[in-house]
Amino acid sequence: MSDQPVPARPGRHRSEASRMAILTAAYELTAELGYAGLTIEGIAARSGAGKQTIYRWWPSKADVLLDALATKADLYVPIPDTGVYRQDLHDFLEASLALGRRQPVIDALRALMAQAQLDEDFGRRFREKFLQRRRDALAVLVERARDRGDLPPSPPAKAIPEIVFGMTWYRLLATREPLDSHLIDTLLGLLAPAGPDTRSTP
Amino acid sequence: MSDQPVPARPGRHRSEASRMAILTAAYELTAELGYAGLTIEGIAARSGAGKQTIYRWWPSKADVLLDALATKADLYVPIPDTGVYRQDLHDFLEASLALGRRQPVIDALRALMAQAQLDEDFGRRFREKFLQRRRDALAVLVERARDRGDLPPSPPAKAIPEIVFGMTWYRLLATREPLDSHLIDTLLGLLAPAGPDTRSTP
Amino acid sequence: MSDQPVPARPGRHRSEASRMAILTAAYELTAELGYAGLTIEGIAARSGAGKQTIYRWWPSKADVLLDALATKADLYVPIPDTGVYRQDLHDFLEASLALGRRQPVIDALRALMAQAQLDEDFGRRFREKFLQRRRDALAVLVERARDRGDLPPSPPAKAIPEIVFGMTWYRLLATREPLDSHLIDTLLGLLAPAGPDTRSTP
Amino acid sequence: MSDQPVPARPGRHRSEASRMAILTAAYELTAELGYAGLTIEGIAARSGAGKQTIYRWWPSKADVLLDALATKADLYVPIPDTGVYRQDLHDFLEASLALGRRQPVIDALRALMAQAQLDEDFGRRFREKFLQRRRDALAVLVERARDRGDLPPSPPAKAIPEIVFGMTWYRLLATREPLDSHLIDTLLGLLAPAGPDTRSTP
DNA sequence: GGATAAACGAGACGGTACGTCCAGTCTTGCC
DNA sequence: GGCAAGACTGGACGTACCGTCTCGTTTATCC
Numbered sequence: 001m002s003d004q005p006v007p008a009r010p011g012r013h014r015s016e017a018s019r020m021a022i023l024t025a026a027y028e029l030t031a032e033l034g035y036a037g038l039t040i041e042g043i044a045a046r047s048g049a050g051k052q053t054i055y056r057w058w059p060s061k062a063d064v065l066l067d068a069l070a071t072k073a074d075l076y077v078p079i080p081d082t083g084v085y086r087q088d089l090h091d092f093l094e095a096s097l098a099l100g101r102r103q104p105v106i107d108a109l110r111a112l113m114a115q116a117q118l119d120e121d122f123g124r125r126f127r128e129k130f131l132q133r134r135r136d137a138l139a140v141l142v143e144r145a146r147d148r149g150d151l152p153p154s155p156p157a158k159a160i161p162e163i164v165f166g167m168t169w170y171r172l173l174a175t176r177e178p179l180d181s182h183l184i185d186t187l188l189g190l191l192a193p194a195g196p197d198t199r200s201t202p
Numbered sequence: 203m204s205d206q207p208v209p210a211r212p213g214r215h216r217s218e219a220s221r222m223a224i225l226t227a228a229y230e231l232t233a234e235l236g237y238a239g240l241t242i243e244g245i246a247a248r249s250g251a252g253k254q255t256i257y258r259w260w261p262s263k264a265d266v267l268l269d270a271l272a273t274k275a276d277l278y279v280p281i282p283d284t285g286v287y288r289q290d291l292h293d294f295l296e297a298s299l300a301l302g303r304r305q306p307v308i309d310a311l312r313a314l315m316a317q318a319q320l321d322e323d324f325g326r327r328f329r330e331k332f333l334q335r336r337r338d339a340l341a342v343l344v345e346r347a348r349d350r351g352d353l354p355p356s357p358p359a360k361a362i363p364e365i366v367f368g369m370t371w372y373r374l375l376a377t378r379e380p381l382d383s384h385l386i387d388t389l390l391g392l393l394a395p396a397g398p399d400t401r402s403t404p
Numbered sequence: 405m406s407d408q409p410v411p412a413r414p415g416r417h418r419s420e421a422s423r424m425a426i427l428t429a430a431y432e433l434t435a436e437l438g439y440a441g442l443t444i445e446g447i448a449a450r451s452g453a454g455k456q457t458i459y460r461w462w463p464s465k466a467d468v469l470l471d472a473l474a475t476k477a478d479l480y481v482p483i484p485d486t487g488v489y490r491q492d493l494h495d496f497l498e499a500s501l502a503l504g505r506r507q508p509v510i511d512a513l514r515a516l517m518a519q520a521q522l523d524e525d526f527g528r529r530f531r532e533k534f535l536q537r538r539r540d541a542l543a544v545l546v547e548r549a550r551d552r553g554d555l556p557p558s559p560p561a562k563a564i565p566e567i568v569f570g571m572t573w574y575r576l577l578a579t580r581e582p583l584d585s586h587l588i589d590t591l592l593g594l595l596a597p598a599g600p601d602t603r604s605t606p
Numbered sequence: 607m608s609d610q611p612v613p614a615r616p617g618r619h620r621s622e623a624s625r626m627a628i629l630t631a632a633y634e635l636t637a638e639l640g641y642a643g644l645t646i647e648g649i650a651a652r653s654g655a656g657k658q659t660i661y662r663w664w665p666s667k668a669d670v671l672l673d674a675l676a677t678k679a680d681l682y683v684p685i686p687d688t689g690v691y692r693q694d695l696h697d698f699l700e701a702s703l704a705l706g707r708r709q710p711v712i713d714a715l716r717a718l719m720a721q722a723q724l725d726e727d728f729g730r731r732f733r734e735k736f737l738q739r740r741r742d743a744l745a746v747l748v749e750r751a752r753d754r755g756d757l758p759p760s761p762p763a764k765a766i767p768e769i770v771f772g773m774t775w776y777r778l779l780a781t782r783e784p785l786d787s788h789l790i791d792t793l794l795g796l797l798a799p800a801g802p803d804t805r806s807t808p
Numbered sequence: 809g810g811a812t813a814a815a816c817g818a819g820a821c822g823g824t825a826c827g828t829c830c831a832g833t834c835t836t837g838c839c
Numbered sequence: 840g841g842c843a844a845g846a847c848t849g850g851a852c853g854t855a856c857c858g859t860c861t862c863g864t865t866t867a868t869c870c
Binding site (some may be wrong): 439440514515519520521524531558559560570573575577580590593 | 640641642716717719720721722723724733760761762765768769771772773774775776777779780781782792795796799
Binding site (some may be wrong): 051052056 | 812813814815816817818819
């Protein structure tokens, strides 16, 4: 039990005010200057914090931004459960892509994915703390459909997240086309074709 | 005719030796140190060129690496033309993914895609000079199949490159799983299901 | 009272060790390579300091050298007060020219005077922090003689420093002849002829 | 006889047009940007000459400027011969200091004297081709006076040029005071006091 | 309530790479 | 062979941040 923090240590405690000021500064600076213009010194200056305080709590500026994104922009997407795979999938995509239509969020996500390629350590954290979680959420959906017998035989379950997130990220990173309803339609068409209900035909 | 360059300009001409030394150095250093460890100064030092010479001909180190990749690693993938869409697609994927199985090429591509997110100008060049060309090649294939009546009605033609390159890049950038034959099978299953020939069955 | 510094500012304080290492390096490098071979990068490398640290505290390499000269070579010349103008003048010249007989000091002074011509800002500082102070010291001597009635009517007081420092610097910069005792004799002959004591003859 | 150039060498001859364009450019650029802003590249660009042409005919930019000064500003000072030392000296000083009242000439001279300290080779040329010649001119005057018995016993002949040029250069380099008539008066008072004619006393 | 401990803002420190400037040299093709 | 054009290696510039390290101060717990 005792999940309570129990910070029974002596000494001054972490300042929540500093934490928020730093995350806010990081988020704003990214929006204003782009991730390339984001620096630890800049965050420290804008937030009024010392550089040491930032280095004490985050391993890199990308981690600060990832934290800021999770704190400032609510990245939580609920896992729908309507009892119908196609409907669940639709709701999940709708909610996910809605996030990806807010410009500051887009910019931050692109930057974080980029940084994940350049910094091995951050890459690991990004994949575990962000990418994997999105796949897990989708997996829950798929799992439920499979248990229900509601899952189309094709494509293979393993391919589903690759198709969903692959197409989404490719738009974000490569074509820069908006994550619009056409994309949802295409994905639904690929993963859960409507027509004669997939389940039917007894 | 006379398409020969005829560089009748005065002044010393660009040194091909320097150009190659720079590209070689960039390629090697990326392989040895990773893109994060690649610096203009490092390229200059290893190649024996002056920094000015690099800045004179390339706008950024990412452009040097892109050029090096095109020159050192042959990125050219022929457009197959077997008369059968499924076969063409298979050959195209096979050749494309073969590139993506060579570690230095993988590392460089990941870094370039990352850099394209961080540097607006390079991003534009990368999309035009690299990403768009890959899509164009695939488009030729699809176009020919359509003319032949060989193209499945689903998915929509516009989605084909997004599926192919989306899944491929997602593996490179996010899951880091190898670009193996399973991926090809999945893609073929999605885009050109085999079984009873799509065209046939009169 | 309490004129003690009390550097109650927050933040790390200036490192005296760095300061001395930089001045020492500057002085040595000038002696070894000449002023033309003195570079900020060289000073940083030899002293083990970062370039930024040098730029933080000195506006130019000439200022570093001037500071080094004042610190390493003691440029201080006491103002003699024997009660006799001719004797005071002699002692002052003797001490001043002694400095100008040490080769590293000569080289540095020539370089600083040169730099003062090429860099307007440094020129101002050099005149105020060095040249003017030498003139002031001489002026004290002259002033005391005048009050005593010990000052020859010719040349005019205003011309005295111009004669003393003009001839001295001209030797340093133009003829490169040593600052020997003949120069002192000539100057004494011009400014305070011996023979029948100027004051005496009742 | 044949003092004519006899440039019987093959190949194209030196272009006088280029030479003048280079000297003009050097002179103008020094006036506009100061000597610190004078570069070989700048001279080449403004004059329309190639850098190679400049390097072919002058050892350094200081030599170009010295040449420009001699060509563009007439530095020639006639040696007066009135039969009276004091008068000769007055005329010589008047003509010499007149040169030093033209701002571009002052700036150039200060820069050249500075460069002579920093560049050993140029320093040698500057002393021989410029400084020594001024001393020689004055020496002629003094020589004639001595032969005439017109020379005051003090100061010693050797010191005369040191006093004249020392005080002049000190004003140029150190105090920056104008080379006005007071300076001439002071110099005359030191070197050839008027009062009862020095020659007289039958 | 005094000692101890940790986090805090501030800011100097040694480093590394940046992108620029200019030096002085080396081709080119023209005159 | 001189000339303008211009690319070449090389080296220093002054700047920007990095990540680390004191400082003096503030806030907490412990004895």
